[in-house]
Amino acid sequence: MMKVKHRRRAHQHRHGPDSGPDVKMALAGNPNSGKTTVFNAITGAHQHVGNYPGVTVEKKEGGTTFEGTRVHVVDLPGTYSLTAYSLEELVARDHVINDHPDVIVHVVDASNLERNLYLATQFIELGVPTVVALNMYDMAQDRGRQIDIDLLSELMGVPMVPTVGSREEGIAELLRMTIETVREHRTPEKPLRYGRELEAHIEEVRVVLDEAGGLGELPTRWAAIKLLEDDAQVRSLTEDTLDGGKEVLARVERIREHLEEVIGDDAEMALADRRYGFVNGACAEATSSTTRRRIDWSEAIDNVVTSRMLGMPIFLLLMWAMFELVFRLGAPPMEWLTSLFAWVGGHVAGLLPDGPLHSLVVDGVIGGVGGVLVFVPQIMLLFLCISILEDSGYMARAAFVVDKLMHRIGLHGKSFIPMLIGFGCTVPAIMATRTLESRRDRITTMLITPFMSCGARLPVYILLAGAFFSPAMAGKVIFSIYLLGVLVAVLMARLLRSTILQGPTTPFVMELPPYRVPTAKGTLIHMWERGWQYIKKAGTVILAASIIVWALLSYPGPPTDAPTGVGAPPAVTYTAAGRIGKTIEPVMRPLGFNWKVSIALVAGFAAKEIVVSTLGTTYSLGEEDTASGALSAALRNDPELNPLVAYAMMAFVLLYVPCVATVAVTFRETGSWKWPVFMATYTTSVAWIVALIIYQGGSFLGLG
Ligand code: GDP
Ligand code: MG
Numbered sequence: 001m002m003k004v005k006h007r008r009r010a011h012q013h014r015h016g017p018d019s020g021p022d023v024k025m026a027l028a029g030n031p032n033s034g035k036t037t038v039f040n041a042i043t044g045a046h047q048h049v050g051n052y053p054g055v056t057v058e059k060k061e062g063g064t065t066f067e068g069t070r071v072h073v074v075d076l077p078g079t080y081s082l083t084a085y086s087l088e089e090l091v092a093r094d095h096v097i098n099d100h101p102d103v104i105v106h107v108v109d110a111s112n113l114e115r116n117l118y119l120a121t122q123f124i125e126l127g128v129p130t131v132v133a134l135n136m137y138d139m140a141q142d143r144g145r146q147i148d149i150d151l152l153s154e155l156m157g158v159p160m161v162p163t164v165g166s167r168e169e170g171i172a173e174l175l176r177m178t179i180e181t182v183r184e185h186r187t188p189e190k191p192l193r194y195g196r197e198l199e200a201h202i203e204e205v206r207v208v209l210d211e212a213g214g215l216g217e218l219p220t221r222w223a224a225i226k227l228l229e230d231d232a233q234v235r236s237l238t239e240d241t242l243d244g245g246k247e248v249l250a251r252v253e254r255i256r257e258h259l260e261e262v263i264g265d266d267a268e269m270a271l272a273d274r275r276y277g278f279v280n281g282a283c284a285e286a287t288s289s290t291t292r293r294r295i296d297w298s299e300a301i302d303n304v305v306t307s308r309m310l311g312m313p314i315f316l317l318l319m320w321a322m323f324e325l326v327f328r329l330g331a332p333p334m335e336w337l338t339s340l341f342a343w344v345g346g347h348v349a350g351l352l353p354d355g356p357l358h359s360l361v362v363d364g365v366i367g368g369v370g371g372v373l374v375f376v377p378q379i380m381l382l383f384l385c386i387s388i389l390e391d392s393g394y395m396a397r398a399a400f401v402v403d404k405l406m407h408r409i410g411l412h413g414k415s416f417i418p419m420l421i422g423f424g425c426t427v428p429a430i431m432a433t434r435t436l437e438s439r440r441d442r443i444t445t446m447l448i449t450p451f452m453s454c455g456a457r458l459p460v461y462i463l464l465a466g467a468f469f470s471p472a473m474a475g476k477v478i479f480s481i482y483l484l485g486v487l488v489a490v491l492m493a494r495l496l497r498s499t500i501l502q503g504p505t506t507p508f509v510m511e512l513p514p515y516r517v518p519t520a521k522g523t524l525i526h527m528w529e530r531g532w533q534y535i536k537k538a539g540t541v542i543l544a545a546s547i548i549v550w551a552l553l554s555y556p557g558p559p560t561d562a563p564t565g566v567g568a569p570p571a572v573t574y575t576a577a578g579r580i581g582k583t584i585e586p587v588m589r590p591l592g593f594n595w596k597v598s599i600a601l602v603a604g605f606a607a608k609e610i611v612v613s614t615l616g617t618t619y620s621l622g623e624e625d626t627a628s629g630a631l632s633a634a635l636r637n638d639p640e641l642n643p644l645v646a647y648a649m650m651a652f653v654l655l656y657v658p659c660v661a662t663v664a665v666t667f668r669e670t671g672s673w674k675w676p677v678f679m680a681t682y683t684t685s686v687a688w689i690v691a692l693i694i695y696q697g698g699s700f701l702g703l704g
Helices: 035-043 087-098 110-116 118-126 137-142 149-156 171-183 196-211 220-228 232-241 245-263 267-286 294-305 311-351 356-373 376-392 394-408 413-421 426-435 439-451 455-468 471-498 520-539 541-554 576-591 595-603 610-618 623-627 630-637 643-655 660-670 674-700
Strands: 023-029 047-051 058-066 069-075 103-109 130-135 145-147 160-162 287-289
Touching (some): 023 035, 023 087, 023 118, 023 171, 035 103, 035 130, 035 171, 058 171, 069 171, 103 118, 110 118, 110 130, 110 137, 110 145, 110 267, 118 220, 130 137, 130 149, 137 145, 149 267, 160 171, 196 220, 196 245, 220 232, 220 245, 220 267, 232 245, 245 267, 267 287, 294 311, 294 394, 311 356, 311 376, 376 413, 376 520, 413 439, 426 439, 439 471, 439 660, 455 471, 455 610, 455 630, 455 643, 471 643, 541 576, 541 595, 541 610, 541 660, 576 595, 576 610, 576 674, 595 610, 610 630, 643 674
Parallel strands (some): 023 069, 103 130, 130 160
Antiparallel strands (some): 058 069
C-alpha cells in the first residue's frame, strides 16, 4: 500500500479557521456492503439522522477529527448504480453533483467485487475524487480470494484500501488515504472507454452539448452518456437550461437512434454491458482464487439452468410440477375443511333459533369466511413452493430465463415473481412488486397481476365447468381460462407500456446469488408471512364483505302481499342486491348474463368466491343444497344458461374488477386513489369486452 505523507492542514483553511470541516466525505455503496458499519466506525457516536430535503430518504451525517483534520461524513442511500430510475439513486446522484463532497468513499463488498464495483464506474465517469474501501476483506480472504490491491487500483484508476468494518480494521488507513486524495485533488485517473462505436456517438453528443453552451458544472461527457441512456433527469435539465433545448434533444435523439441501429441493441444496455465488461476484466486480472469456492458448483448449475437450450424447458417443467403438487396435495385437506365448515354451520344452525341472526351467522359469516378459508391448504402449498424456489436461489434464475420474454412485453424479468404469486392470491402478489426498481414497471405489474387467476376464482370455475361441461372437458376448460388470463395480461402489459405507462425498460441488473439449500425455518417463515396475508383477508375484509353482501341479499324482504308458491319470484328479487342486479341487467344482457348472474357478479367484488354462494341464494337454495350439487342442477335447468354463457361467465369472473382487498392493497402500495380506481375500471371494461366477444362470437357460430 501507498506510503502516507503527513501534511498539516495549513493550506486547507478555505473559509477561515473554524468555519467548517476540512474534508466533506460522502459514503456510497451497494446495500449490505457494510456502509453503515464503516460510517459508525468513522464517526463513533457523533452522528445525526435526518432526511434528504423534500424526500423520505434517511440522511445520516456525522463527523470526526482525524490527525488534526476535521472530517464530515454523509451516508448516502445504498444503491447499485446512479441512474434516474429510483429515488435512492437520484438522491445519491444529486448529493454528489450538487452538494460537492470533496471525496466519495465507495464501500464495496470485497467478497462480491464484480457486482459492487459497477457503482465505482459511475463515480469515475463523474470524475469526482473517489476512494474505494474494500470492505468485508476478511470474507473475501475466507473464500480464498486473493486481491492484488495495487493492480486493481491501477486498473480502475482509483485508490483502494482494505477494511473490515465490523472489526474497525483499516479505518485509519482509509481516512488517511481519503484525506490525502482531497489534499492532492486526485480525481480518477482514467475515464471509462466504451469502444469505438459507442465512443464515436458519445463524442457526437458531447459536441452538440458543448456547442449549445454545456450544462453548467456537469461534465459534458457524463451528460452526453446519460443522454444516450435516455436519462429522464438529464433530459429535462437539457430541455430547461439550454437555449433551444428541444432542438438539442431532437439532435441527440437522432444520434441515439443511429447508434442503436448500428449496434442493433438498446444504447443503455450496451453502455451497461461495457461497464460490466470493464469491471469484470479488471477483477479477472487483479484477483485469483486459491481454493475451490462454493461459487463453483453454483456456476456449474447455472451453466445448465440458465442455458439457452435448457433454461426454458427446465423452467416450464418446474412450474408444471409446482401446480401439479399444489392441486393434488391440496385437494384432500380442502375437502376436509369444507366438511368441517359444513359441520360447524350445521351445529350452529341447530343452536340458533330461526330468524335473521341465524341466517347472518350461518349464511353470512360461516358460509362467507369458510368459503375462503377452505383454500388455505392450496394457497399455503403454493407459497411453500414459491418460498423454496426463492430461498434456493432458483427464482432469480427463473426471472433471468424469462427476462427476454418479459422485455418483449415491456416488463422486467423481476415482474415475473409477483405474477407467479398472483396464481395464489393477488394481495401478496401486489406487495411483491416492491422489488421492482422503476415505478412504471411496478405499476404496470400491479395492473396486470389480477389477470393471473387467483385461488379464489377456482371454485367459480369448478362450479360452472362442472355444471356445463363433461368431466373430461371440465379440466381443459378451466386450464384454457388460466391461459386466457396470461394472454390478456401480456396484451395489456404491451398496451399499457406503449400508452399511459410509456418509458424505458430498466436494464437487467439481476443479482444471481449462489444456490443454497433453503433452511426449513426460513422457508416456513416466508410461506407463513404470505399465507397469513390471505387468512387475514378472510378474517377482516371478507368477513365484513360477507355481512354486507348477506344484508344486501336479505333486505328489504318481500312485501306482505307478495305472491307465494310455485312460479312466484324468489324473495331475493325484492332485496337491495336484487334491485342492483335488475338495474345492471341491461348492461349484462349482451354477454348472456341474466339478473341472477348479475347479482352474483356484483357480490363477487367483495371476494370472487362469493359468486358461488350468491348464485346459491339467487337460485333460492339453502346452504346444504349448494354443497350437494343441487346448484349445478339448478344452473343446468335454467333455460337462459348454456355452456357458452358459462364460459363467458368464467372469462368475466377471471378478468373483471379484482376483489376489494386487492383494490385496497393497490391503494396502499401506490399511495393514491388514481391507480386502484383505474385498475377497477379498466379490468371491468376488459372483462366486458372479452365476455361480449365470447358470447356474441359463439352465438354467431351457433355454439352454446
Ligand atoms: P449497509 O447496508 O451497507 O449499511 O451494511 P451494514 O453496515 O448494515 O452491514 C451489513 C452486515 O455486514 C452487518 O451485519 C455487518 O456487521 C456486516 N459487516 C460489515 N462490515 C463487515 C466486514 O468487513 N466483514 C464482515 N465479515 N462483516 C461485515
Ligand atoms: Mg445501512
